[in-house]
Amino acid sequence: MTTKPRIEPLSPRKANPLVRAMYRCTKRRFGEVPEPFSVIAHHPRLLLANAVHEGMLQSASRTLPATVRELAVFWTARTVGCSWCVDFGTMLTRLEGLDIDRLRDIDDYASSPLYSGDERAAIAYADAITTDPHTVTDDQVADLRRRFGDAGVLELTYQIGIENMRARMYCALGITEQGFSSGDACRVPWA
Template structure:
C-alpha cells in the first residue's frame, strides 16, 4: 500500500493525462511514480524533462553496465517498484535471468567481468550510509574507464539512489512489470523467476 494517494486519470490535468497516455503506450500501464508525482505537477514535469535529457546525454558508458549498476542500487535500497521495473528493462535489453540470480554474489561469481565487479562495488559503496567510496576503488575503475565514463557511472548511481529512495519512501511497491501483469512481455515467466523475493 502506498503512503500517498495515486492521482487517477480523472483527477489529472489534461497535460498530465497526456503524459499518462504516453507512459501507458510505452510500458503498458502508467508507472505509479508518475501518478504519485502528479500531485506536484511542476516537480513531475521537472523530473520528466530531467529523465528525457539524461537519456539523451548518456552514452559514453556501456548501456548494459549502466543498467547493471542501476539495478544493483534499486536492490540495495530495497525499492521493490524499482527492482520490478528495472528487472523488466534489463531483461528486455538482454540481461540474462542467470545473471540476475548471480547479482547478490557478484564478488565471487564468474558471471561478471572485472569491470562489472568494480562498478558494482562502486555502486554498493555509493549507496552505503555513510558512503564508503575509496581512492583505491576509483583508481581501479580508472584503469577501465575514462573520466567521462566515470562521471556517467557516478551520475547513474546517484540518480538511481534518488529515484529508489523517493519511491521507497512513498511506499511504492512492485507494480507487476516482472510478472507481466501490467506490461505483458514474452519472457514474463523468466522474469518472475529472476525477480528478488521479499
C-alpha cells in the same frame, strides 16, 4: 504488491490535460502508467521536470556499456530496498536485451564467472556509494577511471546517485513493485 502508496495515484479524471497526455505516452511505452509517475502527478510541474530529466538522462547515458550501467543501478535499488525500482529495473534490463537471469546471482558478483571485471568494479562502486557510511576509495575511483575514463566514471556516479534518490523517494512514499518484471503490471487502479 499488497501495500498502497502513502499518497494515492492521481487518476486521469482528476489530472490536467498535460498529465493525461503524459499518462498516455508512458502507458504506450511501458504498458501501464508507472506508479511513481501517477503519485508525483499531484505536483504537475515536478512531474514534468522529472520526465524531462529522466528522458535527458537516458539520452545522455551512452558512455558506459548498458550492462555495466544497469547492473550498478539494479544493485543500488536492491541495497536501498526499493521493490518498485527492482521490478521496473528488471523490465528495463530485459528491454535493453540484457540477460536478466544474471540478476539472480548478483549477490555473488565478486566471485561469479557470470560477471566481467568491469561489471564487478561497477557493482562494488555502487555498493560503496549506497552504503552508509560511504566507503568509496581513491584506488576504487582510479581503477574505474582506467576502465571507463572520466566521462564513464561521471556517468556511473550520476546513475548510482539518481537511483539512490529514486529508491529512497519511492520507499518513503510507500511505492512498491507494480508487476513490470512479471508482465503483470496492473496495480494502478484506473489503468
